[in-house]
Amino acid sequence: MQIKVKKLVYNDNGRCIGAIGNNDQAHLTGIVILCTGANTRALIEGKEEIVARLHCVDVVQLTLAEVEKYSGLPIMDDFEQFDSPLLGVCIFFPLDKSGLLKLCSCRFIAHYYDPPVPGASLSHSHEDQAEDGVPRQIETEMRNFVRGTLPESGHRQECTGMAIPRTSKSASFMSVVGEYVADLGEGKLDKDYKDLWKWCFGQVPPKTGNEPHPYPQRDLGELDGWKGRNRRTVSLFTPNLSKL
Template sequence: MAKPSVLIVGGGVFGTSTAYHLSLRGYTDVTVLDRFDVPSKDSAATDLNKVVRADYPNPLYTKLGLEAMDVWKNPHSIFSGMYRESGWIMGAHDMTRGWLESARNVAEAAGRKGVPSGQAVLRMANAARSNGVKYSCGDAGYVRKLIYEGNTCRGVITADGSEHFADLVVLASGSNTATLVEAKKESEAQSSVICVIKLEPHEVEKYKDIPIVDDFEQGIIFPPDEDGLIKLCSCRTVTNYQNNRVLGASILHSLGDYPDDGCPKEIEDELRQFVREMIPELADRPFISTKLCWDALAGDLNFRICPYPESKNLFVATMGSNHGFKFLPVIGKYVVDMLEGKLGKDWADLWKWKFGKVPDDFQDPHPYPPRDLAELTGWKSRNALGNGKLPWTWSRL
């Protein structure tokens, strides 16, 4: 019996991993549509590097994290050479001290490492292409509308006016999801703010072995990469309710549309104070580039890998909730299980559509509420004023 055709909207972590695992299971008609080529400018994973960890209080995520780490570390996997051993320092203040204690107990066994995230998505996408998956980008991949026949989703319309049809449509559309389906109660686009410092050649040796420094209330400092770039990430996130076309929803402020927009002044001040406490001599270095790194967050911070409840033949694999990248090697396997009706009950309950409901005992590890982009200053055309900016895309493998 022939496998169904599949359209995947979004070429980030969830979309790329799903495409790759579909190709491994014999699906021969799989198309990924994204406005941008891999790694997509709008994907949360299009970044210098990400932390790979398995320290979760929920044993299902710990199991998933350890499964992914086995692939990251495997010298024969498609990610060979990308996994970087690193030390790790966790920090907290009064608001997150309890979370720190519980996280430490798990983390001592699981550990944290680093992976060049944009390159990893590109490598997996190339493997999917080699297996026959088709990718379409530009206006031909920019999905603007879904096609329905009654209550059944039949396909999509892209910005060039083309219609694409498939037996199954999967929305792996991240922080753009609310532009395609009703998801205001389920998903909120939030952005972490990324700033990059370039070390002088003589400093690379000095700092090359620093650990990941993770403060739940302030931010994260990453070790330098092979180009001497140190990434800083704020733990204070940003929403975008006022500068978008979907009333009542927060959606991404696209890097593709606004490549020069970057770090708000208020968050820069907070990040510099954090660096001043950790590595004082780097606190006042100019940022060679900054970025708003958007992801879709569910209220309970769990993914949504499930049928979309209001339509037939339409599925979602999204809401990475700022912790999805590390599962890139394996998450697509679970999406395919869901499409085939084989997803285990524990996973299905964890990742089902919850209509905005959040458990009464839910605790957010980052306690400060997000601020809306419209309330902040200094971010418009921020990168155009600097000495240079990163392309946030990679061709090297």
């Protein structure tokens, strides 16, 4: 059974003992493990320690000739060209076996615009809002990047999707992290790890100048052209729903 959790349940001592689903049914248990990623603020109080940030992703279907030409294409990023008026902050990933080239806009977009929880940046994924698409400004930046690296592909109308990462790359770490989560649930986790990973309400890591995404984030409400875009656009491709 799959339900959408809308509220957590606490006992008189403030301990979380379960959740209430969108069917208004309560599900109670002895241990609650919250795996809600960037949507955590929809269920518990928080500040800047948990902020949903959006990536825009484009998938370009290359021709057979292009696949042969770019088969050795390495991961390419444009972080150093942020101030260039011709390029955007983007990254190319290597081709897959189907000749699909994945392009990602790496300048984060927050979603404080019109959230269900005031003051929180929450998920705005293609899975939940399939009619919405990529903002006009982001598409321009991504096309400029493609034109600067693969000139023959910059004009195409491709299947472009938008998703806010809920756990970013963390899913690939679960084979390791899961062991520690199990130890925590069983009361066996080392105290040093418990102190390191405890919930830090309102606290964020200090700026070091070496952040992986150092450029100022924008908010979805500052951009245009995204709302209802997929409903207005006729595409040759069927978008794949994603929880990224």
